[in-house]
Amino acid sequence: MRFSILVLVLLFSNVFHGQKITSNELLDKSIAFHDPNGQWSVFSNTFEVLMKTPKSTDRLSIINLNIPREQFILQVEKDSVSYSYAFDKEKCTTSLNGSTKITEEDSKTFGLTCERGTIMRNYYTYLYGLPMKLRDPGTLLNDEVQTKTFKGKEYLVLKVDYEEGVGKDVWYFYFDPATYAMEVYQFYHDESKNDGEYILLEGLEDIQGIKMPKTRAWYYNKDDKYLGTDILMKN
Known part of the structure; x- marks a missing residue:
């Protein structure tokens, strides 16, 4: 009897292990969701x-992004002032x-340098290109x-580091285990200090066939202090 129970335990253990998803499969x-x-590789919208x-x-940001042509235009409108950064390749x-x-x-005053523009280009291209940008x-x-359980919900979590020269922060991406939708991400400059921020994603907006998060709410990791919310709207 004990032998039969042991065989069943090992059998179910092997089945569970065999069904465990890999990081590449999860991504x-x-x-796919x-x-x-x-559409991301040919995105122009x-x-x-x-x-x-x-x-x-x-603050309203109007983003025109053309991935194939390597073009990016960001127009910012705030307090009756409008300024922009425009890139045609570099x-x-x-x-x-x-x-x-x-x-x-x-x-x-407005940070109108190409260095600042490059930061903004990389910021918007990265965040609105997720999870595809993880390739x-x-x-x-x-x-x-x-x-992991985060804010009362269980997620599949992918940890991501970057090669030197690409990025320094450590990121965690939280996916719904049923749909594989990305619902949270979190980054640390130094995880041992619990610094950095987490971002809660809610709703979806279809932009050129890509399901992008409708809202992103930003918080500090260390004290859950609310920082702000980005709301995505079709042009």
């Missing part, structure tokens, strides 16, 4: 992001209220898929 399934028709933050006025131009003639003072060179997927 493939999430990409968010980008079922492989415009969308708007409204940022709401405590004790500050709203050629960069900036403008303030429609003019490319920008004083040194205004450049400092980019220099992205290191941890072999083990973890199971």
Whole structure:
């Protein structure tokens, strides 16, 4: 009798182990959910992001992104001021209220430098290209898929590091175990200090066949302090 029980335990253990998802399988399934028709590599569209933050006025960002042509335009509107960064491959131009003639003072005030524009281009391309961007060179997927409970819900969790020169932070991506939708991500500069932030994703907006998160709410890891919310809108 004991032998039979042991055999059953080992059998079910092997079945469970055999069904355990790998990091690459999890990422493939999430990409299939968010980008079922492989549109990210040919993405060419415009969308708007409204940022709401405590004790500050709203900021509207209009993003025009053309992946095949390596073009990116970000137009920001806040407090009756409009400024932009435009990239055609690595050629960069900036403008303030429609003019490319920008004083040194205004450049400092609004961060109108190509260096700042590159940061914004990488920021929007990365966040709105997830989870597809996790297939980019220099992205290191941890072999083990973890199971974690976050804010009362159980997730499949993928840990991601980056090669030197690509990124320094450690990221965790949380996926719904039934649909494989990405619902949370979290990053640390130094995980031992519990620094960095986590981002809660809610709702979906279809932009050129890609299911992008409708809202992203940002919080500090260390104290759950709310930082702000990005709301995605079709142009």
